[in-house]
Amino acid sequence: MTNQVLQSLVAEYNSFWQVWPQYEQANGERRLIGFEVELIGSHTSDLNHVDPACRRCRSVRAVLLAIADLLPREANLGENSLTYNIDSHSNSVLCLPALGNRSAVSVSIYVSWNRSNSQSFETDMLTAIKSFLNRWGIHQR
Numbered sequence: 001m002t003n004q005v006l007q008s009l010v011a012e013y014n015s016f017w018q019v020w021p022q023y024e025q026a027n028g029e030r031r032l033i034g035f036e037v038e039l040i041g042s043h044t045s046d047l048n049h050v051d052p053a054c055r056r057c058r059s060v061r062a063v064l065l066a067i068a069d070l071l072p073r074e075a076n077l078g079e080n081s082l083t084y085n086i087d088s089h090s091n092s093v094l095c096l097p098a099l100g101n102r103s104a105v106s107v108s109i110y111v112s113w114n115r116s117n118s119q120s121f122e123t124d125m126l127t128a129i130k131s132f133l134n135r136w137g138i139h140q141r
């Protein structure tokens with residue numbers, strides 16, 4: 001898949017992203033240890049479309065996964081001690097109020113760290129993730 005094809009599929013699937021902070025509870029303190037970046041896309045506006053075996057849903061997921069795989073290399077997060085985990089939620093179809101209850105598929109990227117080096121660390125990382133996804137035409141919702 002060329003970048004150009006990937007980019008046009010991203011647009012065709014109305015892809016967007018959401019971010020969820022991940023906390024750890026230790027010694028009575030809540031510490032931010034990472035982000036879940038959720039990429040979401042959909043190929044249909046059919047409200048009754050909930051077929052986990054759908055081939056088109058599978059290709060939406062493949063496109064989101066391709067983007068997820070590029071993130072560690074291309075987002076310039078500039079931190080060696082980051083851990084990336086990708087979960088493609090391969091058997092689930094979401095039903096999203098934000099999309100008018102359209103069915104959609106999602107891929108989650110978990111980025112986590114052991115220590116943060118500076119006060120602006122988390123903000124810088126979110127900015128880098130955001131500009132990487134913007135370059136692909138994926139906007140935050």
Ligand SMILES: [Zn+2]
Nearest residue numbers: 054055056057
């Ligand atoms: Zn489908």
